[in-house]
Amino acid sequence: MPTEIVVEGVSLDFPLYHGNARSLKRTVFSGLSGRMSSDSKHRLVVRALRDVSFRLGRGDRLGLVGTNGAGKTTLLRMLAGIYEPVVGHMRVAGNVSALLDPRLGMNMDMTGRENIKLRGLFNAMSQPAIRRMEDDVAEFAELGHFLDLPVRIYSSGMVIRLGFALATSLRPQVLLMDEWFLAGDAVFMEKARGRLEDMVRGADILVLSSHAASVVRDWCTRVIWMDQGRIREDGPADEVMDRYQGHKMTAISGQDD
Amino acid sequence: MSASSDNAARPAAVLDFTPDVTWAARSRWAYRDVMEAARLWRLCWMLGWLDIKLKYRGSVLGPFWLTLSTAVMVAAMGGIYATLFRMNLHEYLPFLTLSLVLWGFVGAVVNEGCNSFVQQETMIRSERMPYTVYAVRIVLRNLLVLGHNLVVIVGVFAVLDTWPGWNALLSLPAMLLWLLDALALSFLLGALCARFRDIPPIVNSLLQMAFFVTPVIWKPELVGPDRAWLLPMNPLFSVLDVVRAPLLGQVPTLMVYVSAIGYSALLCALTWVFFVRARGRVSFWI
Structure with missing residues (x-):
C-alpha cells in the first residue's frame, strides 16, 4: 500500500460551546469578519478550514505558510487524525508521526524515562526496542541523571531536547511537523540538524508548517499558502514563496503608510 | 547510526474519512477505536499504574496510604455506626468494610470519569490515540486502588474470623460486569462532561445523595421484608450487591442478578450509541 495523502473539498468548523457565546459573538464577529459564522443549528462556529483540496504522494515535501490563524496547525492536526473531518474526503495511508507541540503530550509529572517508555508503548514497540530508544534519547538529549527526574523540573531547553530526541527517534512514513520544531538555540540546532534531516529523508511524505521562509525553501518542494482557512496558492516552493514574501512586504509597507 | 533505525513507528494504518457519514461507518470507527485500544493494553496498564505512582511519589508508604486510610476510616466508622445502629460489630464491620471499599471504586470511577477527556487535553491534541485508552486508564487506575484496599477487607475477615466461604x-x-460498567461510565461521563461543563458538579452531588439512599452504610435488611422489592429499583443497589453479597457469604437473589445485568446492558447500549456518535467530536469539545 503506497503512502499517500488525499484531501478533497474538506471544510472544518470549530463549534464554540464554552464561554458566553452571546458576548463572544458580539466581540468576535466584528473582528474576524467572515471567519465566524453560525451553523444550521445556530451554534457559533469558527470556520477553520474551507474547501481544502490537495494530494501528496511518495517523495512529496509540502510546506504550509500563512499568517497566524490561517489554519496551518488545524490542517496538520486534521492530517494527524486528531480532528476528524465531516465535510469532504480525507485519506491518509501510512504510519503518521505528528510533531505538533514541543511537549508532544508528555506528562510533566512523570520522569523523562517514563515518558520515553509511554511513547514506545504507544507505538507498540517491544521491550528491547523501547530500551534502545531510551539509550538513544538519553544520549542525544544529554539529560544524564535528569532522565529519572520529573520533566517538570527540567529547564525549557531540556524539555525541548527531550521532546526533539523522542520525536526523532521514530521513523514515520508520514511526518507532520509544526515550526516549533526548528526553534532552538544555535548550538543545539547544529547538532539537531543531522538527526532531523535523517528522519525527514526517511519519511515518504513531509508536511511542514513554518514562518521561516529559509526553512521552507530549503526543505520543501511544494508550498501551500493558507489564508483565512482557504488555500490561497499552491505550487512549486520557490514560486509561491516569492509571491508570499512579496505579499508580506507590501502588507507591512501598506501598514506604514 | 542510531539504534533507532528499527523504530518503524506503528504499523502503517489508513485513515479514510468519507463525506457520507453513515451510522454503519461511524460504528466501524468506534469498533476500530476499541480494538486499537485493546492492542495498546500495555500502554493502558502503564498509564493507570503511573497515575497511582505519581500521586504517591516521594511518600514513604507510597500507594499503601490507600490501604491505611481505608483501614482508619473503616475502624472509625465501624465503631460509630455499630453503636448508633445498635449492631453487632461482628456482623456489621465486614459489611461496612466491603461497602465502603466497593463504593469507593464506584464513586471514584464516576467522579474521575467526568474528567477522563478534559484532563487529557494536551495528549488528545498532540496525537491521534484511541479514546478507549483514556477510559481504560481510569478503570485500571481504580482497579489498582481496589487491589490495595483488598488488604483491609482480608484483614477484617481475619480479625473477626468471618470468612465468606466458597460463595465469595x-x-x-460480577466483578467482570463491574469493569464493563466502569468502562462505559468513564467514556459516557467523560464525553458528556467535555461537551457540557455543568455536568461534573451535578454528577458529584447526585453521587453524594446516592451514597445515603443506597444501602452502603446501612444494611439492606433495614427496609423490612415488605419493602424489599424496592431495593432493586436503585441500579446502584443491584450492581453493588452482586459483588458485595457473595463476599459476605450470601447468594444474591435472582431479582438482584436480573436487574444488575439489565441496568448494565442498558448503560452499555446507551454508551455505545453515544460513543458511535460522539467519538469523532471529543477533540473539538475539550
Whole structure:
C-alpha cells in the first residue's frame, strides 16, 4: 500500500460551546469578519478550514505558510487524525508521526524515562526496542541523571531536547511537523540538524508548517499558502514563496503608510 | 547510526474519512477505536499504574496510604455506626468494610470519569490515540486502588474470623460486569462532561445523595421484608450487591442478578450509541 495523502473539498468548523457565546459573538464577529459564522443549528462556529483540496504522494515535501490563524496547525492536526473531518474526503495511508507541540503530550509529572517508555508503548514497540530508544534519547538529549527526574523540573531547553530526541527517534512514513520544531538555540540546532534531516529523508511524505521562509525553501518542494482557512496558492516552493514574501512586504509597507 | 533505525513507528494504518457519514461507518470507527485500544493494553496498564505512582511519589508508604486510610476510616466508622445502629460489630464491620471499599471504586470511577477527556487535553491534541485508552486508564487506575484496599477487607475477615466461604467466588463474574460498567461510565461521563461543563458538579452531588439512599452504610435488611422489592429499583443497589453479597457469604437473589445485568446492558447500549456518535467530536469539545 503506497503512502499517500488525499484531501478533497474538506471544510472544518470549530463549534464554540464554552464561554458566553452571546458576548463572544458580539466581540468576535466584528473582528474576524467572515471567519465566524453560525451553523444550521445556530451554534457559533469558527470556520477553520474551507474547501481544502490537495494530494501528496511518495517523495512529496509540502510546506504550509500563512499568517497566524490561517489554519496551518488545524490542517496538520486534521492530517494527524486528531480532528476528524465531516465535510469532504480525507485519506491518509501510512504510519503518521505528528510533531505538533514541543511537549508532544508528555506528562510533566512523570520522569523523562517514563515518558520515553509511554511513547514506545504507544507505538507498540517491544521491550528491547523501547530500551534502545531510551539509550538513544538519553544520549542525544544529554539529560544524564535528569532522565529519572520529573520533566517538570527540567529547564525549557531540556524539555525541548527531550521532546526533539523522542520525536526523532521514530521513523514515520508520514511526518507532520509544526515550526516549533526548528526553534532552538544555535548550538543545539547544529547538532539537531543531522538527526532531523535523517528522519525527514526517511519519511515518504513531509508536511511542514513554518514562518521561516529559509526553512521552507530549503526543505520543501511544494508550498501551500493558507489564508483565512482557504488555500490561497499552491505550487512549486520557490514560486509561491516569492509571491508570499512579496505579499508580506507590501502588507507591512501598506501598514506604514 | 542510531539504534533507532528499527523504530518503524506503528504499523502503517489508513485513515479514510468519507463525506457520507453513515451510522454503519461511524460504528466501524468506534469498533476500530476499541480494538486499537485493546492492542495498546500495555500502554493502558502503564498509564493507570503511573497515575497511582505519581500521586504517591516521594511518600514513604507510597500507594499503601490507600490501604491505611481505608483501614482508619473503616475502624472509625465501624465503631460509630455499630453503636448508633445498635449492631453487632461482628456482623456489621465486614459489611461496612466491603461497602465502603466497593463504593469507593464506584464513586471514584464516576467522579474521575467526568474528567477522563478534559484532563487529557494536551495528549488528545498532540496525537491521534484511541479514546478507549483514556477510559481504560481510569478503570485500571481504580482497579489498582481496589487491589490495595483488598488488604483491609482480608484483614477484617481475619480479625473477626468471618470468612465468606466458597460463595465469595460468585463475586468474580460480577466483578467482570463491574469493569464493563466502569468502562462505559468513564467514556459516557467523560464525553458528556467535555461537551457540557455543568455536568461534573451535578454528577458529584447526585453521587453524594446516592451514597445515603443506597444501602452502603446501612444494611439492606433495614427496609423490612415488605419493602424489599424496592431495593432493586436503585441500579446502584443491584450492581453493588452482586459483588458485595457473595463476599459476605450470601447468594444474591435472582431479582438482584436480573436487574444488575439489565441496568448494565442498558448503560452499555446507551454508551455505545453515544460513543458511535460522539467519538469523532471529543477533540473539538475539550
